[in-house]
Amino acid sequence: MSRNDAAPGTVTAPPSRLRRLLSHLYIQCLIGIMAGAVVGWLWPTFGAELKPLGDGFIALVKMMIVPIIFCTVVHGIASMDNLRAVGRVSLKALIYFEVFTTIAMVIGLVVVNIVKPGSGLHIDVASLSTKGLPPAATEHEGFVEFVLAMIPATLVSAFTGNDILPVLLVSVLFGFGLHASGEAGLSIARGIEKFSTVLFTLIRWIMRLAPIGAFGSMAFTIGNYGLDTLSHLALLVGSFWLTALFFVLVVLGAVMRLNGLRILPFLRYIKEELLIVLGTSSTEPVLPRMMAKLQHVGASKPVVGITVPAGYSFNLDGTAIYLTMGSVFLAQALGIGLSLTQQLSMLAIMLLTSKGASGVTGSGFIALAATLSAVPHVPVAALALIFGIDRFMSEARALTSLVGNGVATLAVARWEGQLDEDRAKAVLRGEIPYVPVPVTPAPKPKAVTPEPALEPVPSIG
DSSP states (O other): OOGGGOOTTOOOOOOOHHHHHHTSHHHHHHHHHHHHHHHHHHOHHHHHTTHHHHHHHHHHHHHHHHHHHHHHHHHHHHTOSOTHHHHHHHHHHHHHHHHHHHHHHHHHHHHHHHHOTTTTOOOOGGGOOOTTSOGGGGOOOOHHHHHHTTSOSSTTGGGTSSOHHHHHHHHHHHHHHHHTTTHHHHHHHHHHHHHHHHHHHHHHHHGGGHHHHHHHHHHHHHHHHOTHHHHHSHHHHHHHHHHHHHIIIIIIHHHHHHTTOOHHHHHHHTHHHHHHHHHHSOSGGGHHHHHHHHHHTTBOHHHHHHHHHHHHHHOOHHHHHHHHHHHHHHHHHTTOOOOHHHHHHHHHHHHHHGGGOOSSTTHHHHHHHHHHHHSSSSOGGGGGGTTTTHHHHHHHHHHHHHHHHHHHHHHHHHHTTOBOHHHHHHHHTTSSOOOOSOOOOOOOOOOOOSSOOOOOOOOOO
């Protein structure tokens, strides 16, 4: 007799506490990460062969990112009464990105000069070679090429590439076009909104595979690189992780405080996304869920649709810390003394090279290569020193950048008057739990007065 055919009056036993615990995605991901680490440690060859599990999961999510960004941005802009607000949101987001990327770099620069993780290694420059490095690590594009790459060759080609910025550009233009088209545009916008509910349903199904993807990625990382590689450069890896943690808890925590919220409840709120990023070393798999959760917490759809995708290219706080610490570490290891002026000039270049790094695994390493090839102080061949441990730092880069983009979205939304603060506090307290169902727009925020003066980015010093 099935459970549904039970005799009248029969009381069905509630699921056990263990079963309820295992039903949570973050617990499943945590189990997957630990199991992958054990497999990679005990059976390294087998663990390295599990890489397709992680790659397949990331590919499934990336398949959904472009249409979700398009639908979210287009519907958000088309449904706005005041289109000038889109420009204000974009400007405030870019100002925020630049300020806090610079802060992240300065913090990394200070820590690496105090800790000096590369001092005493005495590596001979002549013994280094670029052989074995990824081909992209010896190539880079200039800032002009990066900007021009934002413009797709055709309207359709933006949806077939791997870059987020061309999709964002097309989406913004299309949203403005729908808004200016009157009733015809409004009907299309409604259809796009309905289509987005289907996309988020598909994402909900795909995310059930996240524990498997995290298991495969972690097994590959440990099996391919081995834990023993950490012992040689443990000071660099450890200081980088602690610096990233300091940035999240102190700097981003101060931003949340200034906006009436707290960082620890926010970290608990996105714990599932953090574990997925920890397992896959990439922020891309959680982009759709972050957009949905930020809407659920009370940020308006247009602000989320513009700030989050743009942040994936312009607000990589973890990569910013990695660039300064990595470059100065290599100079210390080679016995190259860098003056303060030289370090600041490298920082200025990093503000440009970091913008080309997206949320995929290894992008920070490529950005570091672009930085070294643009300055004469440290040879690109020095990258061979940290290539083996880069994977162990990519998790911290991705985690820091993910939290940074979430905090940036909430901050911009509040400055723009597009954050339901009461709802945000209730959600972060756990009073309004997030349920992974097709997203509905957040409650309409209070009206925005026409063209308010641009608010300065708050100081945290």
